Amino acid sequence: MLKIESKVPQGPIADKWTKYKGDIKIVSPANKRKLDIIIIGTGLGGASAASTLGELGYNVKVFCISDSPRRAHSIAAQGGINAAKNYQNDNDSVFRLFYDTIKGGDYRAREANVYRLAEVSNLIIDHCVAQGVPFAREYGGTLDNRSFGGAQVSRTFYARGQTGQQLLLGAYASLNRQIAKGSVKSYPRHEVLDVVIVDGKARGVITRNLVTGEIERHGAHAVVIASGGYGNVFFLSTNAMNSNGSSAWQAYKRGAAFANPCFTQIHPTCIPVHGTQQSKLTLMSESLRNDGRIWVPKKLEDVEALRTKKKKASDIPEEDRDYYLERRYPAFGNLVPRDVASRAAKERCDAGYGVNETGLAVFLDFKTAIDRLGEDVIKARYGNLFQMYEKITDTNPYKEPMMIYPAVHYTMGGLWVDYNLMTTVPGLYAIGEANFSDHGANRLGASALMQGLADGYFVLPYTIGDYLSHDIQTPKIDTTSKEFEEAEKAVKDKIAKLLSIKGSQPVDVIHKKLGNIMWDNVGMARTKESLTKAIEEIKALREEFWKDVKVTGANDEFNQELEKAIRLADFLELGELMAIDALNRNESCGGHFREEYQTPEGEALRDDENYAYVAIWEYKGENQQPELYKEDLKFEAIKVAQRNYKD
């Protein structure tokens, strides 16, 4: 029986975090030196946490699957990072950022966590500027901002279309300093394959050295999962090819509950799929919606002419264009939140207005902005994105509008954590995209970077101290214990099993099948029937995998097929939990759209009476139905309302 306790402090929302920090215990420098912390992942969450905890004096070990910590997929974040600085004097505030985030998440996030996120957002900007992160600036030297979806203010700080990269390099530089000092030890090309629990507490991990195949044990007083999201369950997504959900999934199987797994973000502006051999979908930053206008033709004969290449987009006169976001949502226009924009694109394409051969694309047009501002300004703002688009599609977006379509991008669901960012396993933390806590059912653009860095720089370093202050008497963790023995054996057995199947289907072939099941049934629109079907099909595919997968090579070598097979084995379980969760949630909210539950205008229809809760799933064993727990969401600081982006 799980005990779900959010541990949200008492008191007015604006005072909670300040008061809480004053109340929690801290660890003296002399004791910090004796405490070990393991961090899994080196994206913005992991790198910022590792560098900060190293600076504080703890012994940190940090693991990543890439050849260097600086390759983590946070690097690919393009558009920017939100903060409530109000530099534009457009009446922004901590409260407004908090409110927009809760509303954008369709009232399915925990209020106190989101307020804290908004509160520390301003610290992040100052911290990163001090690190030398080259945020875009105005001519006079002050920091520039732009707008993102779901907000009517300009609060997004950015470095061209490469904000994630610049922030990650800042965090990585801090991390490198700690590595050189010896407070952090870095293990690149190491994959964490299990979490070890001793006497109910997280006490270490089992890793595989991806170069040699060696299985290693590492002990620590606390373990932090910062391994990102699980969007690659869909095979095609904007995630990096190696992004995976495995450490979070192993934690789940070891007792850490998983929250809202069905909350997946489908990003509206990605380059459309071109064929069945595609490996990856490429995002075109949401920031483009500042200056780009989304449209499809009004007339079906123009659609036909576009598909048969008898007409170009520029041949279609203004009066025959349907700027459908501006039409449906006058107040926010092209800057509605991602879930709304994605569904609107799907609606137009389903109605037959898709503008490319596959019928699955809409235009993102910069003509108005180029006429207004000139090509140079547009180039300065988005040059790298335009170049990327041209390299991939071979069309020049300065001349013809981009073609875009929604794609899987981010997972709001993740390991359940309390206010301290601790999972249901004591000593096991989850930060950044790996946890569930801040974005509800839909994340706003430029908030992922904010959350990763908030967790790593400003939240976890305090809250983990409170936990570790009770552990100062615990000596170095003994990795020869039976728990480590058992976990290592389980990992080795699993690898041996995978290599012994010697079936007929390559790993990627089965992964694509899983992706198709997920996209068709657990994607942008879900129904009771589609979800029931998905659960059956995933079960069958899982059996197929364990009978017929073909994993070439051996364990004791660099073996990418084995890496993929281990990750896919977990996705084949995780995908089922996503469908189970989506089936349980008989409402539509944010990115979770159940076709049965919509307003007459086709908007998501929430059921606050019955579903204003976090769905928390506890693992009950292989092929067993997981057990559902609920954390009721109470909103004290704001009034819950139907989301309205129309007026």
Place this chain on the structure above:
Amino acid sequence: MNLKLKIWRQPNAKAKGKFEVYHVENISPDTSFLEMLDILNINLINEGKEPVAFDHDCREGICGMCSLHINGHAHGPDTEITTCQLHMRKFKDGDTIVIEPWRSAAFPVIKDLVVDRTAFDKIL
């Protein structure tokens, strides 16, 4: 497009490597270079052979994980891009493409086209 590939194969750092020749057929010009290698690898696995190891991750030109010397040029014939952003439309039907790992003592081969670049982290 039909292409002939000459690819450097080397099982591990200590082994002696050599070029192997492979053929891929019906490649769409819109396919990315790494997707073309994915297709080759699926073919190799189906034929019971070892797939070609190569580093890659974000596949959108930013993480720096992909590498490769293609026809003697780092990242291939296109300019200002990483290998993952190279598309097959930059080649011609019937071309022979030579694919090698980085040839530098600082970056020893781990396997096939994968090299060890930890030297970078030491100087950063």
